[in-house]
Amino acid sequence: MQWDLNWFICTLRSSIGKKLIMALTGLGFCIFLIAHLAGNLTICAGEDAFNSYSERLHALGPLIILTEIGLLFFAVAHVFIGAYLFYENFRARPEGYLVKKNAGGRTIGSVTMPYTGLFILLFIVIHLVDFHFVEKTDQTIYQIVLETFSNPGYAFFYIVSMIIVAIHVSHGFWSAFQTLGVSNSEYMSVFRVVSIIISLAVGFGFGILPIYISFIS
Amino acid sequence: MTKARDKSCINLKLKVWRQKGPDARGRFETYKARDVSTDMSFLEMLDVVNEEIILSGKDPIAFDHDCREGICGACGTMVNGRAHGPEKGTTLCQLHMRHFSPGDTVVIEPWRSRAFKVIKDLVVDRIAFEKIIQAGGYISVNTGGAPDGNAVSVPQEVAEKAMDAAECIGCGACVAACPNASAMLFVGAKISQFTLLPQGLPEAKKRALAMVGKMDQLGFGNCANETECEKECPKEISIENIARMNREFLKAGLL
Amino acid sequence: MQLDSKIPDGPLSEKWDRHRFELKLVNPASKRKFKVIVVGTGLAGASASATLAELGYEVMTFCIQDSPRRAHSIAAQGGINAAKNYQNDGDSIWRLFYDTIKGGDFRSREANVYRLAQISNNIIDQCVAQGVPFAREYGGQLANRSFGGAQVSRTFYARGQTGQQLLLGAYGALSRQIAAGKVSLFTRRDMLDLVVIDGKARGIVARNLVSGELEKYAADAVVLATGGYGNVFFLSTNSMGSNISAAFASYRKGASFANPCFVQIHPTCIPVHGTYQSKLTLMSESLRNDGRVWVPRSPEDKRPPDQIPETERDYYLEERYPRFGNLVPRDVASRNAKVQCDMGKGVGDTRLAVYLDLADAIERDGRDVIARKYGNLFEMYKKITAQDPYETPMMIYPAVHYTMGGLWVDYNLMSTIPGLFVLGEANFSDHGANRLGASALMQGLADGYFIIPYTIGDYLAQDSHDTVREDHSAFNESSLQVETRIKKLLSIGGKRTVDDFHRELGHILWENCGMTRKEKDLKKAKKLVADLRVEFWENVLVGGSGQEFNQSLEKAGRVADFLQFGELMVIDALERKESCGCHFNEDFQTDEHEALRDDENFCHVSAWEYRGEGSKPKLHKESLEFENVELTQRSYK
Numbered sequence A: 001m002q003w004d005l006n007w008f009i010c011t012l013r014s015s016i017g018k019k020l021i022m023a024l025t026g027l028g029f030c031i032f033l034i035a036h037l038a039g040n041l042t043i044c045a046g047e048d049a050f051n052s053y054s055e056r057l058h059a060l061g062p063l064i065i066l067t068e069i070g071l072l073f074f075a076v077a078h079v080f081i082g083a084y085l086f087y088e089n090f091r092a093r094p095e096g097y098l099v100k101k102n103a104g105g106r107t108i109g110s111v112t113m114p115y116t117g118l119f120i121l122l123f124i125v126i127h128l129v130d131f132h133f134v135e136k137t138d139q140t141i142y143q144i145v146l147e148t149f150s151n152p153g154y155a156f157f158y159i160v161s162m163i164i165v166a167i168h169v170s171h172g173f174w175s176a177f178q179t180l181g182v183s184n185s186e187y188m189s190v191f192r193v194v195s196i197i198i199s200l201a202v203g204f205g206f207g208i209l210p211i212y213i214s215f216i217s
Numbered sequence B: 001m002t003k004a005r006d007k008s009c010i011n012l013k014l015k016v017w018r019q020k021g022p023d024a025r026g027r028f029e030t031y032k033a034r035d036v037s038t039d040m041s042f043l044e045m046l047d048v049v050n051e052e053i054i055l056s057g058k059d060p061i062a063f064d065h066d067c068r069e070g071i072c073g074a075c076g077t078m079v080n081g082r083a084h085g086p087e088k089g090t091t092l093c094q095l096h097m098r099h100f101s102p103g104d105t106v107v108i109e110p111w112r113s114r115a116f117k118v119i120k121d122l123v124v125d126r127i128a129f130e131k132i133i134q135a136g137g138y139i140s141v142n143t144g145g146a147p148d149g150n151a152v153s154v155p156q157e158v159a160e161k162a163m164d165a166a167e168c169i170g171c172g173a174c175v176a177a178c179p180n181a182s183a184m185l186f187v188g189a190k191i192s193q194f195t196l197l198p199q200g201l202p203e204a205k206k207r208a209l210a211m212v213g214k215m216d217q218l219g220f221g222n223c224a225n226e227t228e229c230e231k232e233c234p235k236e237i238s239i240e241n242i243a244r245m246n247r248e249f250l251k252a253g254l255l
Numbered sequence C: 001m002q003l004d005s006k007i008p009d010g011p012l013s014e015k016w017d018r019h020r021f022e023l024k025l026v027n028p029a030s031k032r033k034f035k036v037i038v039v040g041t042g043l044a045g046a047s048a049s050a051t052l053a054e055l056g057y058e059v060m061t062f063c064i065q066d067s068p069r070r071a072h073s074i075a076a077q078g079g080i081n082a083a084k085n086y087q088n089d090g091d092s093i094w095r096l097f098y099d100t101i102k103g104g105d106f107r108s109r110e111a112n113v114y115r116l117a118q119i120s121n122n123i124i125d126q127c128v129a130q131g132v133p134f135a136r137e138y139g140g141q142l143a144n145r146s147f148g149g150a151q152v153s154r155t156f157y158a159r160g161q162t163g164q165q166l167l168l169g170a171y172g173a174l175s176r177q178i179a180a181g182k183v184s185l186f187t188r189r190d191m192l193d194l195v196v197i198d199g200k201a202r203g204i205v206a207r208n209l210v211s212g213e214l215e216k217y218a219a220d221a222v223v224l225a226t227g228g229y230g231n232v233f234f235l236s237t238n239s240m241g242s243n244i245s246a247a248f249a250s251y252r253k254g255a256s257f258a259n260p261c262f263v264q265i266h267p268t269c270i271p272v273h274g275t276y277q278s279k280l281t282l283m284s285e286s287l288r289n290d291g292r293v294w295v296p297r298s299p300e301d302k303r304p305p306d307q308i309p310e311t312e313r314d315y316y317l318e319e320r321y322p323r324f325g326n327l328v329p330r331d332v333a334s335r336n337a338k339v340q341c342d343m344g345k346g347v348g349d350t351r352l353a354v355y356l357d358l359a360d361a362i363e364r365d366g367r368d369v370i371a372r373k374y375g376n377l378f379e380m381y382k383k384i385t386a387q388d389p390y391e392t393p394m395m396i397y398p399a400v401h402y403t404m405g406g407l408w409v410d411y412n413l414m415s416t417i418p419g420l421f422v423l424g425e426a427n428f429s430d431h432g433a434n435r436l437g438a439s440a441l442m443q444g445l446a447d448g449y450f451i452i453p454y455t456i457g458d459y460l461a462q463d464s465h466d467t468v469r470e471d472h473s474a475f476n477e478s479s480l481q482v483e484t485r486i487k488k489l490l491s492i493g494g495k496r497t498v499d500d501f502h503r504e505l506g507h508i509l510w511e512n513c514g515m516t517r518k519e520k521d522l523k524k525a526k527k528l529v530a531d532l533r534v535e536f537w538e539n540v541l542v543g544g545s546g547q548e549f550n551q552s553l554e555k556a557g558r559v560a561d562f563l564q565f566g567e568l569m570v571i572d573a574l575e576r577k578e579s580c581g582c583h584f585n586e587d588f589q590t591d592e593h594e595a596l597r598d599d600e601n602f603c604h605v606s607a608w609e610y611r612g613e614g615s616k617p618k619l620h621k622e623s624l625e626f627e628n629v630e631l632t633q634r635s636y637k
Helices: A005-013 A017-044 A046-057 A062-091 A108-132 A143-148 A152-180 A184-214 B040-057 B128-134 B156-166 B173-177 B182-194 B197-218 B228-232 B240-254 C012-022 C044-057 C093-103 C111-129 C162-179 C245-252 C317-320 C331-340 C359-365 C367-385 C440-462 C475-490 C498-512 C519-539 C550-573
Strands: B009-020 B029-038 B105-109 B117-120 B123-125 C035-039 C057-060 C153-158 C185-186 C189-197 C200-208 C214-218 C221-222 C265-271 C291-298 C353-359 C393-401 C421-422 C606-607 C620-622
Touching: A005 A017, A017 A062, A017 A152, A017 A184, A017 B197, A017 B240, A017 C012, A046 A143, A046 C353, A062 A108, A062 C421, A108 A143, A108 A152, A108 C044, A143 A152, A152 A184, A152 B240, A152 C550, A184 B240, A184 C214, B009 B182, B029 C620, B040 C353, B040 C498, B117 B156, B117 C044, B123 C245, B128 B182, B128 B197, B128 C162, B128 C421, B156 C162, B173 B228, B182 B197, B182 B228, B182 B240, B197 C035, C035 C044, C035 C200, C044 C162, C044 C185, C044 C221, C044 C440, C093 C111, C093 C475, C111 C440, C162 C185, C162 C317, C162 C440, C185 C331, C189 C214, C189 C550, C200 C221, C200 C475, C214 C475, C221 C245, C221 C440, C245 C421, C265 C331, C291 C317, C317 C331, C359 C367, C421 C440, C475 C519, C475 C550, C475 C606, C498 C550, C519 C550
Parallel strands: B009 B105, C035 C057, C035 C221, C057 C185, C221 C421
Antiparallel strands: B009 B029, B117 B123, C189 C200, C200 C214, C265 C393, C291 C353, C353 C393, C606 C620
């Protein structure tokens, strides 16, 4: 079939195209989250393991920079298109209902998607400032983590954030497959179950870290 | 008022959206529905209320309805925040008053969407659905010259799946119930029917692009996979059809 | 006025082919110069609009609903007949023809019915090509079932929603032509008058139901596909909007009305349960394939159905008609239900119901098989009655369903007004005094897809037409008349609502001109209807104005026409002093209480010509010639 640039752009600009970008970038973040979680959990193997994981990761050099640029690009696309979809959806119903009840389809994840998304954006900025752009010359990443989480306020913020990430993922993950059109009546329930499992893993896996750290310190 | 004491008769308070015309300002008005037999359908209850309104010299509540057996797709309002009322797989005309309790307040609102303008009271203009179908919701065959009906075999499970999608009555409840006023279930059902059947395949690509393109143009919202449409659809059409549409559209647009 | 049916010469099986050859053709390039108005978008109207546009005519299509897809054809449940003989059970065009003629109790034209049977096969092919998801066998071939009045399996179906699927097919074809710019669609328009210029139908006056404005549309021919008049009975299985106004306006303008007393009462409907009831719901007759109809043997037996033992049940259809059993034609099934209830053997609270029991079928085939065939019907029944048909037998009672009568048309489907064509249920042509199950869809689509496209060409090709525009004085006159009538309706300001009058009219007709008729009752009804009409014009309360969306006004106009039409129906019933098919006059019955025809005196179509308000319409008879079938006493024993 002839590949037409015009069509390609048109397709991406359509409602389904925009959702496609949301789905692909979202799935990208899911992969990132899982990788990130696996890395973080090395903290349980002790200070040396965690620091060496961090060192080896940074030894990847250009590859890691490329990934970071990729993630940034994904984030920009996900946030801006998400915001635009939110605006379009808001505009699609200028006059709302006096009474509107859930017919049983909406979940806490689906209802809160734009808001959890916004919160996650804030969290990421803070998180990057705290752990990524932090001065790392005179302390190891392990020390930074320990120090940051020793602030109970921050630990609490972090745990809440991870619960919110989990909520976002609980709808986002299966939803991506629905948007990609790989879902059918048989697979759909599988995707929904996997979605819950991943969201629990993310929420629990990340959320447990501050608690674990407070125990070991 | 001996009837009111009868177990099978109830009194209700209705809060109904009244709007003179497309550009007029609307408001809620309250009516009393007395001695409503629980065997009545929701629309019959409105008939009775309207009779009283007419006799009192006022303008009766306008609402769309026709077949009153759940197939024409003309009727439909929000009833207490639910499209076609609280019963699953039911159009408004098939909703019976036995599902309400004495003294209930019933809020009745028109479908709300930028693409569906209110014509009067509870009547909305669903011309957008027509435009979507006109964009490609058919198989392009002229009358005459069709091959024998059995010339192409269609596996039973495929025919059944196509029929599941084809059951759509075009009432607009999916749009009304969707938090984003999206029409994806309606469009997905039509695209699915023709994608599943061998007769529809030659135009599958063109159809998917044209129908989705038209839908986007008409001001419907985007699907966020909230699945409210499937839950409110009086024909219980599955969101599997939305996935199929997505697949067909992306295949057509990108490959 | 002379009725000329224009039935072609030659052997029955060659008539249609020969006729098509003899019909004049419109040059393809000239077709776009002809404007055709199609009123109604059910199976007949939508298929005609689409096909005429495909041929190149400029089509204007009107419907009262907000979408063509909502026309009442959508509610047909059971299926559509075709003489495909896919089941190899001995079906043929001839057999479908014969069943239809016999089912109609020999009151239809041989040539028309034969053509219908011939075309039936093309319809299935056409619909399959359009993507109608008909039921299939495991091997992927089209499935069939048997239907009332037939001993072969020739009914094609799409679950219990065949009408919906066929209409969506035609609607798709129509939508395609709208997109192509060949059809202009006008929704929410109510045709209120036919404009006749120089004796030819040249346009319509329609009310825009949203703005209330009266609009004029001129054309070279007008096609009416506006359905039947079952709603004259108030309670019927028709949709709430179904009305006779367009057909009746044409009648007033000179189109003869044929056999208005032929009204089919469908045997399997959900019984009436209250005075507020607005319509009756049909349960597809296909249920009779697997269901057994019964009542308790004794009128005193008030036990719930599951407590009545087999020996104390009266399976009256199986006993009286061993050969056809529960599958006897609709009129026979309906009348027998009434007889049982009149004997006090009716069931349910009102005692106006009989049981339709699928327990044996569920046991034989399993719940899954039955659910696949009838699942949606069962659900519908449960929603309305709050009873589960899987557990307890359904209760059914006959209800007004279909009207065989309609505007008189010749073999070309043209009425007595040149240029006015009438299709589908709105005409009288193919079903005689009783329609067989699954034949209405067949006729609607035959008329629209395969007959009108040829015959309208013949009319347009041979007639020299001056161009007529909407500013012609006849349009103004017509519009003025309509406006005057609307103003009159609004100005009465009486004490009774439109529905109130409609309900009373329905009651009069159901009691006196319904399933069984008697001369005495008919005479009474004639007077009652006339009196009610007088009261209507003095005491109706409509409300609102004409310049807005006003559903009460829409109804008022329709009921006003029904009040006039109701009398015509009674007059026709009085005139036909015989029993045939659905017209069962108690004074004319066999010893076994079956309809007794009088072929000597009544083997004709009664076509009524309007003679002005207050004057008795004039009867014209088109005698029916039977050259290929022998007129027999219908027997389903």
